[in-house]
Amino acid sequence: MLRQIGAILAKDLAAELHTREILSAMAVFAITAVLTFSFALDLRGATGEAAAPGVLWTTIAFTGTLGLSRSLAREQESGGISGLMLASEDRTVIFVGKALSNLVLMLLLEIVLLPLATIFFDVNFVRPSVVLIVVLGTVGYATAGTLLAAIAVNTRAREVMLPILLLPLVVPLLLGAVHATAGLLEGLTLAEVGSWVQILVVYDLLMTAAAVATFSYVVEA
Amino acid sequence: MIEVRGLRKSFGSRTALDDVSLSVADRERVMLVGPNGAGKTTLLRILATLGRPSAGSVLIDGRDPFREWAKVRASIGFLSHQTLLYGDLSARQNLRFYARMYQVEDADARIDELLRRVDLHQRQDDLVRGYSRGMQQRLAVARAVLHGPTVLLLDEPYSGLDPIASESLTRLLDGLADDGCTLLLTSHRPVAEGRLFDRVVALNRGRVVHDGAFGDPRTFADRYRSWVGAAEAA
Numbered sequence: 001m002l003r004q005i006g007a008i009l010a011k012d013l014a015a016e017l018h019t020r021e022i023l024s025a026m027a028v029f030a031i032t033a034v035l036t037f038s039f040a041l042d043l044r045g046a047t048g049e050a051a052a053p054g055v056l057w058t059t060i061a062f063t064g065t066l067g068l069s070r071s072l073a074r075e076q077e078s079g080g081i082s083g084l085m086l087a088s089e090d091r092t093v094i095f096v097g098k099a100l101s102n103l104v105l106m107l108l109l110e111i112v113l114l115p116l117a118t119i120f121f122d123v124n125f126v127r128p129s130v131v132l133i134v135v136l137g138t139v140g141y142a143t144a145g146t147l148l149a150a151i152a153v154n155t156r157a158r159e160v161m162l163p164i165l166l167l168p169l170v171v172p173l174l175l176g177a178v179h180a181t182a183g184l185l186e187g188l189t190l191a192e193v194g195s196w197v198q199i200l201v202v203y204d205l206l207m208t209a210a211a212v213a214t215f216s217y218v219v220e221a
Numbered sequence: 222m223i224e225v226r227g228l229r230k231s232f233g234s235r236t237a238l239d240d241v242s243l244s245v246a247d248r249e250r251v252m253l254v255g256p257n258g259a260g261k262t263t264l265l266r267i268l269a270t271l272g273r274p275s276a277g278s279v280l281i282d283g284r285d286p287f288r289e290w291a292k293v294r295a296s297i298g299f300l301s302h303q304t305l306l307y308g309d310l311s312a313r314q315n316l317r318f319y320a321r322m323y324q325v326e327d328a329d330a331r332i333d334e335l336l337r338r339v340d341l342h343q344r345q346d347d348l349v350r351g352y353s354r355g356m357q358q359r360l361a362v363a364r365a366v367l368h369g370p371t372v373l374l375l376d377e378p379y380s381g382l383d384p385i386a387s388e389s390l391t392r393l394l395d396g397l398a399d400d401g402c403t404l405l406l407t408s409h410r411p412v413a414e415g416r417l418f419d420r421v422v423a424l425n426r427g428r429v430v431h432d433g434a435f436g437d438p439r440t441f442a443d444r445y446r447s448w449v450g451a452a453e454a455a
Contacts, residue, residue, distance in 0.1 A: 004321070004322050004324075007321035007322050008322075010318070010321075011310065011314075015309035018309045018348065074309065077307075078305055079303030079304060079305040082271050082303070082305055083305030085270075086270075089290075090291070220271070220272060220273055
């Protein structure tokens with residue numbers, strides 16, 4: 001099972017290495033969003049600390065949707081996920097492999113986004129506690145996004161359908177992530193924003209469990 | 222061996238398959254014909270476990286594929302009218318990916334053998350998106366048989382191929398059948414490649430309307446019209 005998950009991850013990364021379609025689209029969007037917000041709003045000092053987490057997570061959410069849509073389109077061009085369904089021992093393998101590859105692409109983007117946002121917003125996002133929140137939030141986003149991408153892949157307006165389905169579902173995750181990030185930027189410790197961190201952890205666990213339990217029905221429908 | 226009994230598949234109020242029963246013996250070459258919408262693709266997708274039946278049973282080599290998929294998948298190869306190949310990967314990368322998924326032993330040697338067999342070894346490192354339709358279809362055959370299946374399900378494999386590519390595909394399928402592969406191929410029209418087949422099953426509106434020997438290929442078009450009706454056959 002682990003070999004199959006690794007094969008899906010390696011396949012997606014190899015395809016991305018050839019084209020750089022997903023990362024370049026996500027990077028252009030993220031850089032444009034950060035630049036636009038930094039020039040449109042005065043994000044220095046207290047205002048920056050208050051607004052920057054929202055700006056950061058909005059950027060992550062929309063770049064993530066962009067990446068998921070393209071990842072989904074790549075599977076669609078090859079004939080949906082029928083090939084993966086034929087070759088995998090278990091449908092869960094497909095979900096975990098695709099979720100991991102979406103997660104890796106989002107994390108790669110965030111490696112660029114966090115320092116960029118630190119420079120333009122004059123707020124230090126590059127610290128372990130904030131990175132932990134970003135990783136927790138991204139895990140939940142990639143998990144929910146992969147499940148919904150599998151639903152959207154069989155719909156007629158799939159690239160429109162994905163954000164319509166996904167964004168309302170990730171509202172709790174985004175609320176938790178924004179509040180936790182804001183608290184950390186204000187100087188609180190991880191323990192002091194523990195309730196928001198718990199929301200992120202519980203969301204990640206619930207979404208993973210729901211996705212694993214329902215994925216085979218979704219793809220065979 | 223494939224055993225289908227009383228298979229029924231509905232999509233909402235529309236019945237795609239209605240009480241379909243069919244047996245395909247080992248090494249048999251069966252063509253499944255019928256007009257568009259007859260239920261051929263639905264049947265093949267169920268046999269390949271890409272869709273679940275509403276009622277009825279399927280056995281492949283005596284196993285229920287929906288209960289024992291991990292064991293059954295090794296014996297099924299599926300070629301759809303979509304190639305199930307990744308255009309952003311080379312031919313070799315596509316086959317290596319599927320080899321890892323199917324856990325093929327000595328994968329590099331097997332990939333080399335298949336790339337030569339489908340005559341793509343000289344273009345193996347090119348991205349698949351640059352291949353012609355015929356080349357993609359040959360590579361798709363290599364993908365479908367990579368893990369050494371005993372049953373090959375082919376859904377409209379000749380669709381979109383020019384005569385030269387069709388002939389090349391026929392030679393390939395003939396070779397696979399000679400190696401012991403059971404072939405079940407769908408077509409929405411009588412095709413010249415029918416000479417490959419021992420038996421023909423005609424589907425119309427989700428029901429089996431004929432099941433018998435392939436017979437004389439020269440009279441096949443007339444017989445086909447009599448099974449499915451002149452209007453449907455047109």
